[in-house]
Amino acid sequence: MDTPVIKKKLGLKERYTAMTRGLAWDTTYQPMDKVFPYDKYEGIKIHDWDKWEDPFRLTMDAYWKYQGEKEKKLYAVIEAFAQNNGQLGVTDARYINALKLFIQGVTPLEYGAHRGFAHVGRHFTGAGARVAAQMQSIDELRHFQTETHAISHYNKYFNGMHNATQWYDRVWFLSVPKSFFEDAMTAGPFEFLTAVSFSFEYVLTNLLFVPFMSGAAHNGDLSTVTFGFSAQSDESRHMTLGIECIKFMLEQDPGNVPIVQKWIDKWFWRGYRLLTLVGMMQDYMLPKRVMSWKEAWEMYAEENGGALFRDLARYGIREPAGWKEACEGKDHISHQAWNTFYNYAAAAPFHTWVPEDEELKWLSEKYPTSFDQLYRPRLEHFRREQQAGKRFYNTTLPMLCTTCQIPMVFTEPGDPTKICYRESTYLGDRYHFCSDGCKHVFDDEPEKYVQSWLPVHQIYQGHCFKEGTDPTAEGFEPLAAVLDWYGINVGRDNFDFEGSEDQKNFAAWRGDSPSNAAKEGGAT
Amino acid sequence: MTAQNSTQPRSKVFIAFQDNEESRPVIEAVLADNAEATAAYTPGLVKIDCPERLVIRRERIEENTGQPYNLQQLQINLVTLSGHVDEDDDEFSLSWGR
Numbered sequence: 125m126d127t128p129v130i131k132k133k134l135g136l137k138e139r140y141t142a143m144t145r146g147l148a149w150d151t152t153y154q155p156m157d158k159v160f161p162y163d164k165y166e167g168i169k170i171h172d173w174d175k176w177e178d179p180f181r182l183t184m185d186a187y188w189k190y191q192g193e194k195e196k197k198l199y200a201v202i203e204a205f206a207q208n209n210g211q212l213g214v215t216d217a218r219y220i221n222a223l224k225l226f227i228q229g230v231t232p233l234e235y236g237a238h239r240g241f242a243h244v245g246r247h248f249t250g251a252g253a254r255v256a257a258q259m260q261s262i263d264e265l266r267h268f269q270t271e272t273h274a275i276s277h278y279n280k281y282f283n284g285m286h287n288a289t290q291w292y293d294r295v296w297f298l299s300v301p302k303s304f305f306e307d308a309m310t311a312g313p314f315e316f317l318t319a320v321s322f323s324f325e326y327v328l329t330n331l332l333f334v335p336f337m338s339g340a341a342h343n344g345d346l347s348t349v350t351f352g353f354s355a356q357s358d359e360s361r362h363m364t365l366g367i368e369c370i371k372f373m374l375e376q377d378p379g380n381v382p383i384v385q386k387w388i389d390k391w392f393w394r395g396y397r398l399l400t401l402v403g404m405m406q407d408y409m410l411p412k413r414v415m416s417w418k419e420a421w422e423m424y425a426e427e428n429g430g431a432l433f434r435d436l437a438r439y440g441i442r443e444p445a446g447w448k449e450a451c452e453g454k455d456h457i458s459h460q461a462w463n464t465f466y467n468y469a470a471a472a473p474f475h476t477w478v479p480e481d482e483e484l485k486w487l488s489e490k491y492p493t494s495f496d497q498l499y500r501p502r503l504e505h506f507r508r509e510q511q512a513g514k515r516f517y518n519t520t521l522p523m524l525c526t527t528c529q530i531p532m533v534f535t536e537p538g539d540p541t542k543i544c545y546r547e548s549t550y551l552g553d554r555y556h557f558c559s560d561g562c563k564h565v566f567d568d569e570p571e572k573y574v575q576s577w578l579p580v581h582q583i584y585q586g587h588c589f590k591e592g593t594d595p596t597a598e599g600f601e602p603l604a605a606v607l608d609w610y611g612i613n614v615g616r617d618n619f620d621f622e623g624s625e626d627q628k629n630f631a632a633w634r635g636d637s638p639s640n641a642a643k644e645g646g647a648t
Numbered sequence: 649m650t651a652q653n654s655t656q657p658r659s660k661v662f663i664a665f666q667d668n669e670e671s672r673p674v675i676e677a678v679l680a681d682n683a684e685a686t687a688a689y690t691p692g693l694v695k696i697d698c699p700e701r702l703v704i705r706r707e708r709i710e711e712n713t714g715q716p717y718n719l720q721q722l723q724i725n726l727v728t729l730s731g732h733v734d735e736d737d738d739e740f741s742l743s744w745g746r
């Protein structure tokens with residue numbers, strides 16, 4: 125007779141079930157609805173929370189083990205990078221400006237995501253969803269920390285990285301990412317998941333963390349590519365969670381379908397607008413380029429997002445409203461954004477420039493139907509002016525879109541020569557928008573968006589000066605007063621890259637380095 | 649497949665890994681077990697695309713390395729993926745239309 129084999133270890137699926145079920149219980153001293161006040165009021169109906177399953181089946185013990193390994197690998201690279209003066213190995217000091225944008229505008233979003241997931245992780249009634257959200261909250265905090273640690277090395281050598289948290293709260297263009305996350309965090313828990321796990325992480329973060337990070341590797345920045353890929357490996361779980369969350373809502377009740385569709389429409393558009401910044405980083409701020417924003421959009425949004433929406437069609441979900449306009453925008457938004465920052469380089473804590481001839485040629489090749497016709501002439505004009513000692517800095521304040529908070533610089537669908545303007549009236553006041561997408565978001569919840577903290581309006585109302593400033597005093601310079609309130613070091617953090625301290629220092633350090641001096645035939 | 653379906657683009661799934669020594673046996677396993685899979689290399693990164701479904705088999709990775717492999721180790725060098733995930737001790741698969 126054969127001895128029966130006793131299976132000592134549980135399989136992955138059984139282990140996951142054993143370690144994640146039974147973590148929730150019904151309260152007795154207080155009614156459940158009082159303890160969990162948020163997961164019903166959005167109208168989403170959940171009949172069986174046990175149907176929620178984390179597709180990665182990651183249990184806490186495995187989570188700590190693998191995350192620990194990732195951290196060790198990452199910090200080994202960061203440390204080696206710092207010890208070997210890795211900052212001297214990047215292609216060009218212009219590249220560092222992409223990292224300034226990262227620490228100013230992206231890293232604080234990681235912290236926002238951490239807070240948001242901690243909140244929903246407390247407030248879902250279902251244990252599976254709570255565990256998944258809590259793991260993600262820890263991931264996001266990890267991203268905030270690793271990005272800060274990796275970039276802090278550059279902060280020792282370059283300007284524009286020393287004041288990121290205050291800038292996030294005050295500087296005009298940082299209200300764009302900030303308002304996105306604050307909109308999500310002040311929504312209900314299911315809308316938050318749709319906004320962040322689904323629209324932002326699934327449909328859009330690949331564009332930030334994959335081609336841009338590959339570009340960081342290409343430009344010699346090993347530290348950034350490593351934190352980027354380490355963060356994105358967590359995003360793989362988050363994206364999977366995002367799809368799971370959407371499918372869970374759609375499968376639980378047909379009444380959830382129109383609510384989810386509305387959120388997909390809203391958050392796809394808001395996320396698309398937010399990523400304008402990344403388009404510009406990819407096309408203009410990587411001295412050595414891997415792929416254009418347009419190519420990345422085709423790969424990750426059109427192909428990958430397209431596959432996803434074909435999959436969701438069986439639930440009655442269609443591709444997001446604004447999808448076609450977004451796809452048309454792939455030829456334009458990076459150029460329109462760079463133009464804006466070139467204009468406002470006096471008021472932003474990073475440097476801008478006109479790309480070199482080789483780079484203009486690359487842009488012409490990558491954007492054969494738009495760059496030479498629409499954007500090259502403007503850049504060449506700016507260059508001529510700059511070389512003649514008349515570098516153009518715009519000192520007027522632009523109209524902002526009330527929803528996305530980006531200056532109204534985007535063009536009409538079908539006509540890239542005409543700026544797009546939309547407006548709505550609410551309680552007798554007029555509000556302005558950059559697109560139909562942003563107008564629709566406002567029109568659906570005007571009572572929320574009338575509260576938008578719009579930097580230009582706030583400056584005009586006198587809220588962006590240090591206490592005690594007298595705007596009526598003779599010789600008062602509003603821009604200088606606003607920059608002072610921002611905490612920008614004028615002349616170091618801002619203006620053109622040409623002539624900047626970053627440019628001069630980097631050239632001097634590279635010249636001093638024997639290996640580089642030999643390569644460039646420079647000083648001994 | 650109906651005529652209508654054949655005009656629809658075939659949805660691809662993908663998975664991308666850091667381009668390093670730990671990923672190499674995994675990438676070889678994916679390419680061996682998925683006839684339609686293609687790998688593209690960009691700096692630091694390997695992205696593998698496959699129409700409809702892609703499977704990673706533990707056994708194949710173990711054959712490549714001669715060492716035991718836990719599929720959850722994929723997490724360490726994973727960069728990104730797309731599709732519905734199904735994972736057990738022996739297989740990790742990505743597909744559309746679960």
